[in-house]
Amino acid sequence: MVDFDALHAIIAPEAEAMGLALVRVAFFGGDSDPTLQVMAERPDTRQLTIDDCADLSRRISDRLDALEEAGQDPIDVAYRLEVSSPGIDRPLTRPADFADWAGHEAKIALKEKLDGRQRFNGTLVGIDGDVVTISDKEGVEHKLPFGAIDTAKLVLTDKLIAATVPLSAEGADEMEEEGQD
Structure with a gap:
């Protein structure tokens, strides 16, 4: 139905031409609401206007x-x-994401069980080569092959909010005032 390699090859140059980094290309929604989702960001700010x-x-x-x-x-x-x-509670899709967001809480789901587990929650320690390390709430570190990861995302915390300062809040007060009428 969807050729993801072809889509990525088509979409990535369009993002790069704008100075953006492609974070994720996904297709979901099934037959009822098929949606091509493209996530991108400015490498210097990790945000998008x-x-x-x-x-x-x-x-x-x-x-x-x-x-x-x-x-x-x-x-x-x-x-x-x-x-x-x-x-803010972004997906982690590239090896660099696991390094960039080390120290923050994340949820990782593997494609298949590893040592009897498929889901891991905890603090990202980082990535070394192609091995992602996450420390659970007991402080146990789990080494997960990057290629075995199905999905990973940051967990919304106060620490994460503080680390992701918006580019600008200009106009936010005006928008709030308009909505109060």
Whole structure:
């Protein structure tokens, strides 16, 4: 149904042309609401503005539309395109994410059980080569092969909120006041 390698090869250059790093490309929603989700960020701020989202969405849409017209569409069903930042409790998809967010709480699910477990919660210690280390609440460190990870994401904590200062809060008061009428 969806060729993820082809999608990544199409979308990554569009993000890179804007100076963005691609965080995740996913397709979900099944038959009822198929959605192509693209998460990207500015490498220097780890964030994305609304204008960045809109610009990247247009670039991706234009590129996919051109491929469809040429009979080379990598997605064979109608779908919705969703472009966003990874958010505060972001997915961890790249090896660098595990190094960058060391010291923060995370949830990791493996593709298959390792030593009788498939899910790990705790504090990210980091990554060494292709081995991610997470320390559980008892302080036990678990070494997980990066390639064995199915999903991983940060857990929303006060420490994480403090570490992810917004680019700008300009206009936030005005928006709140408008909504109070």
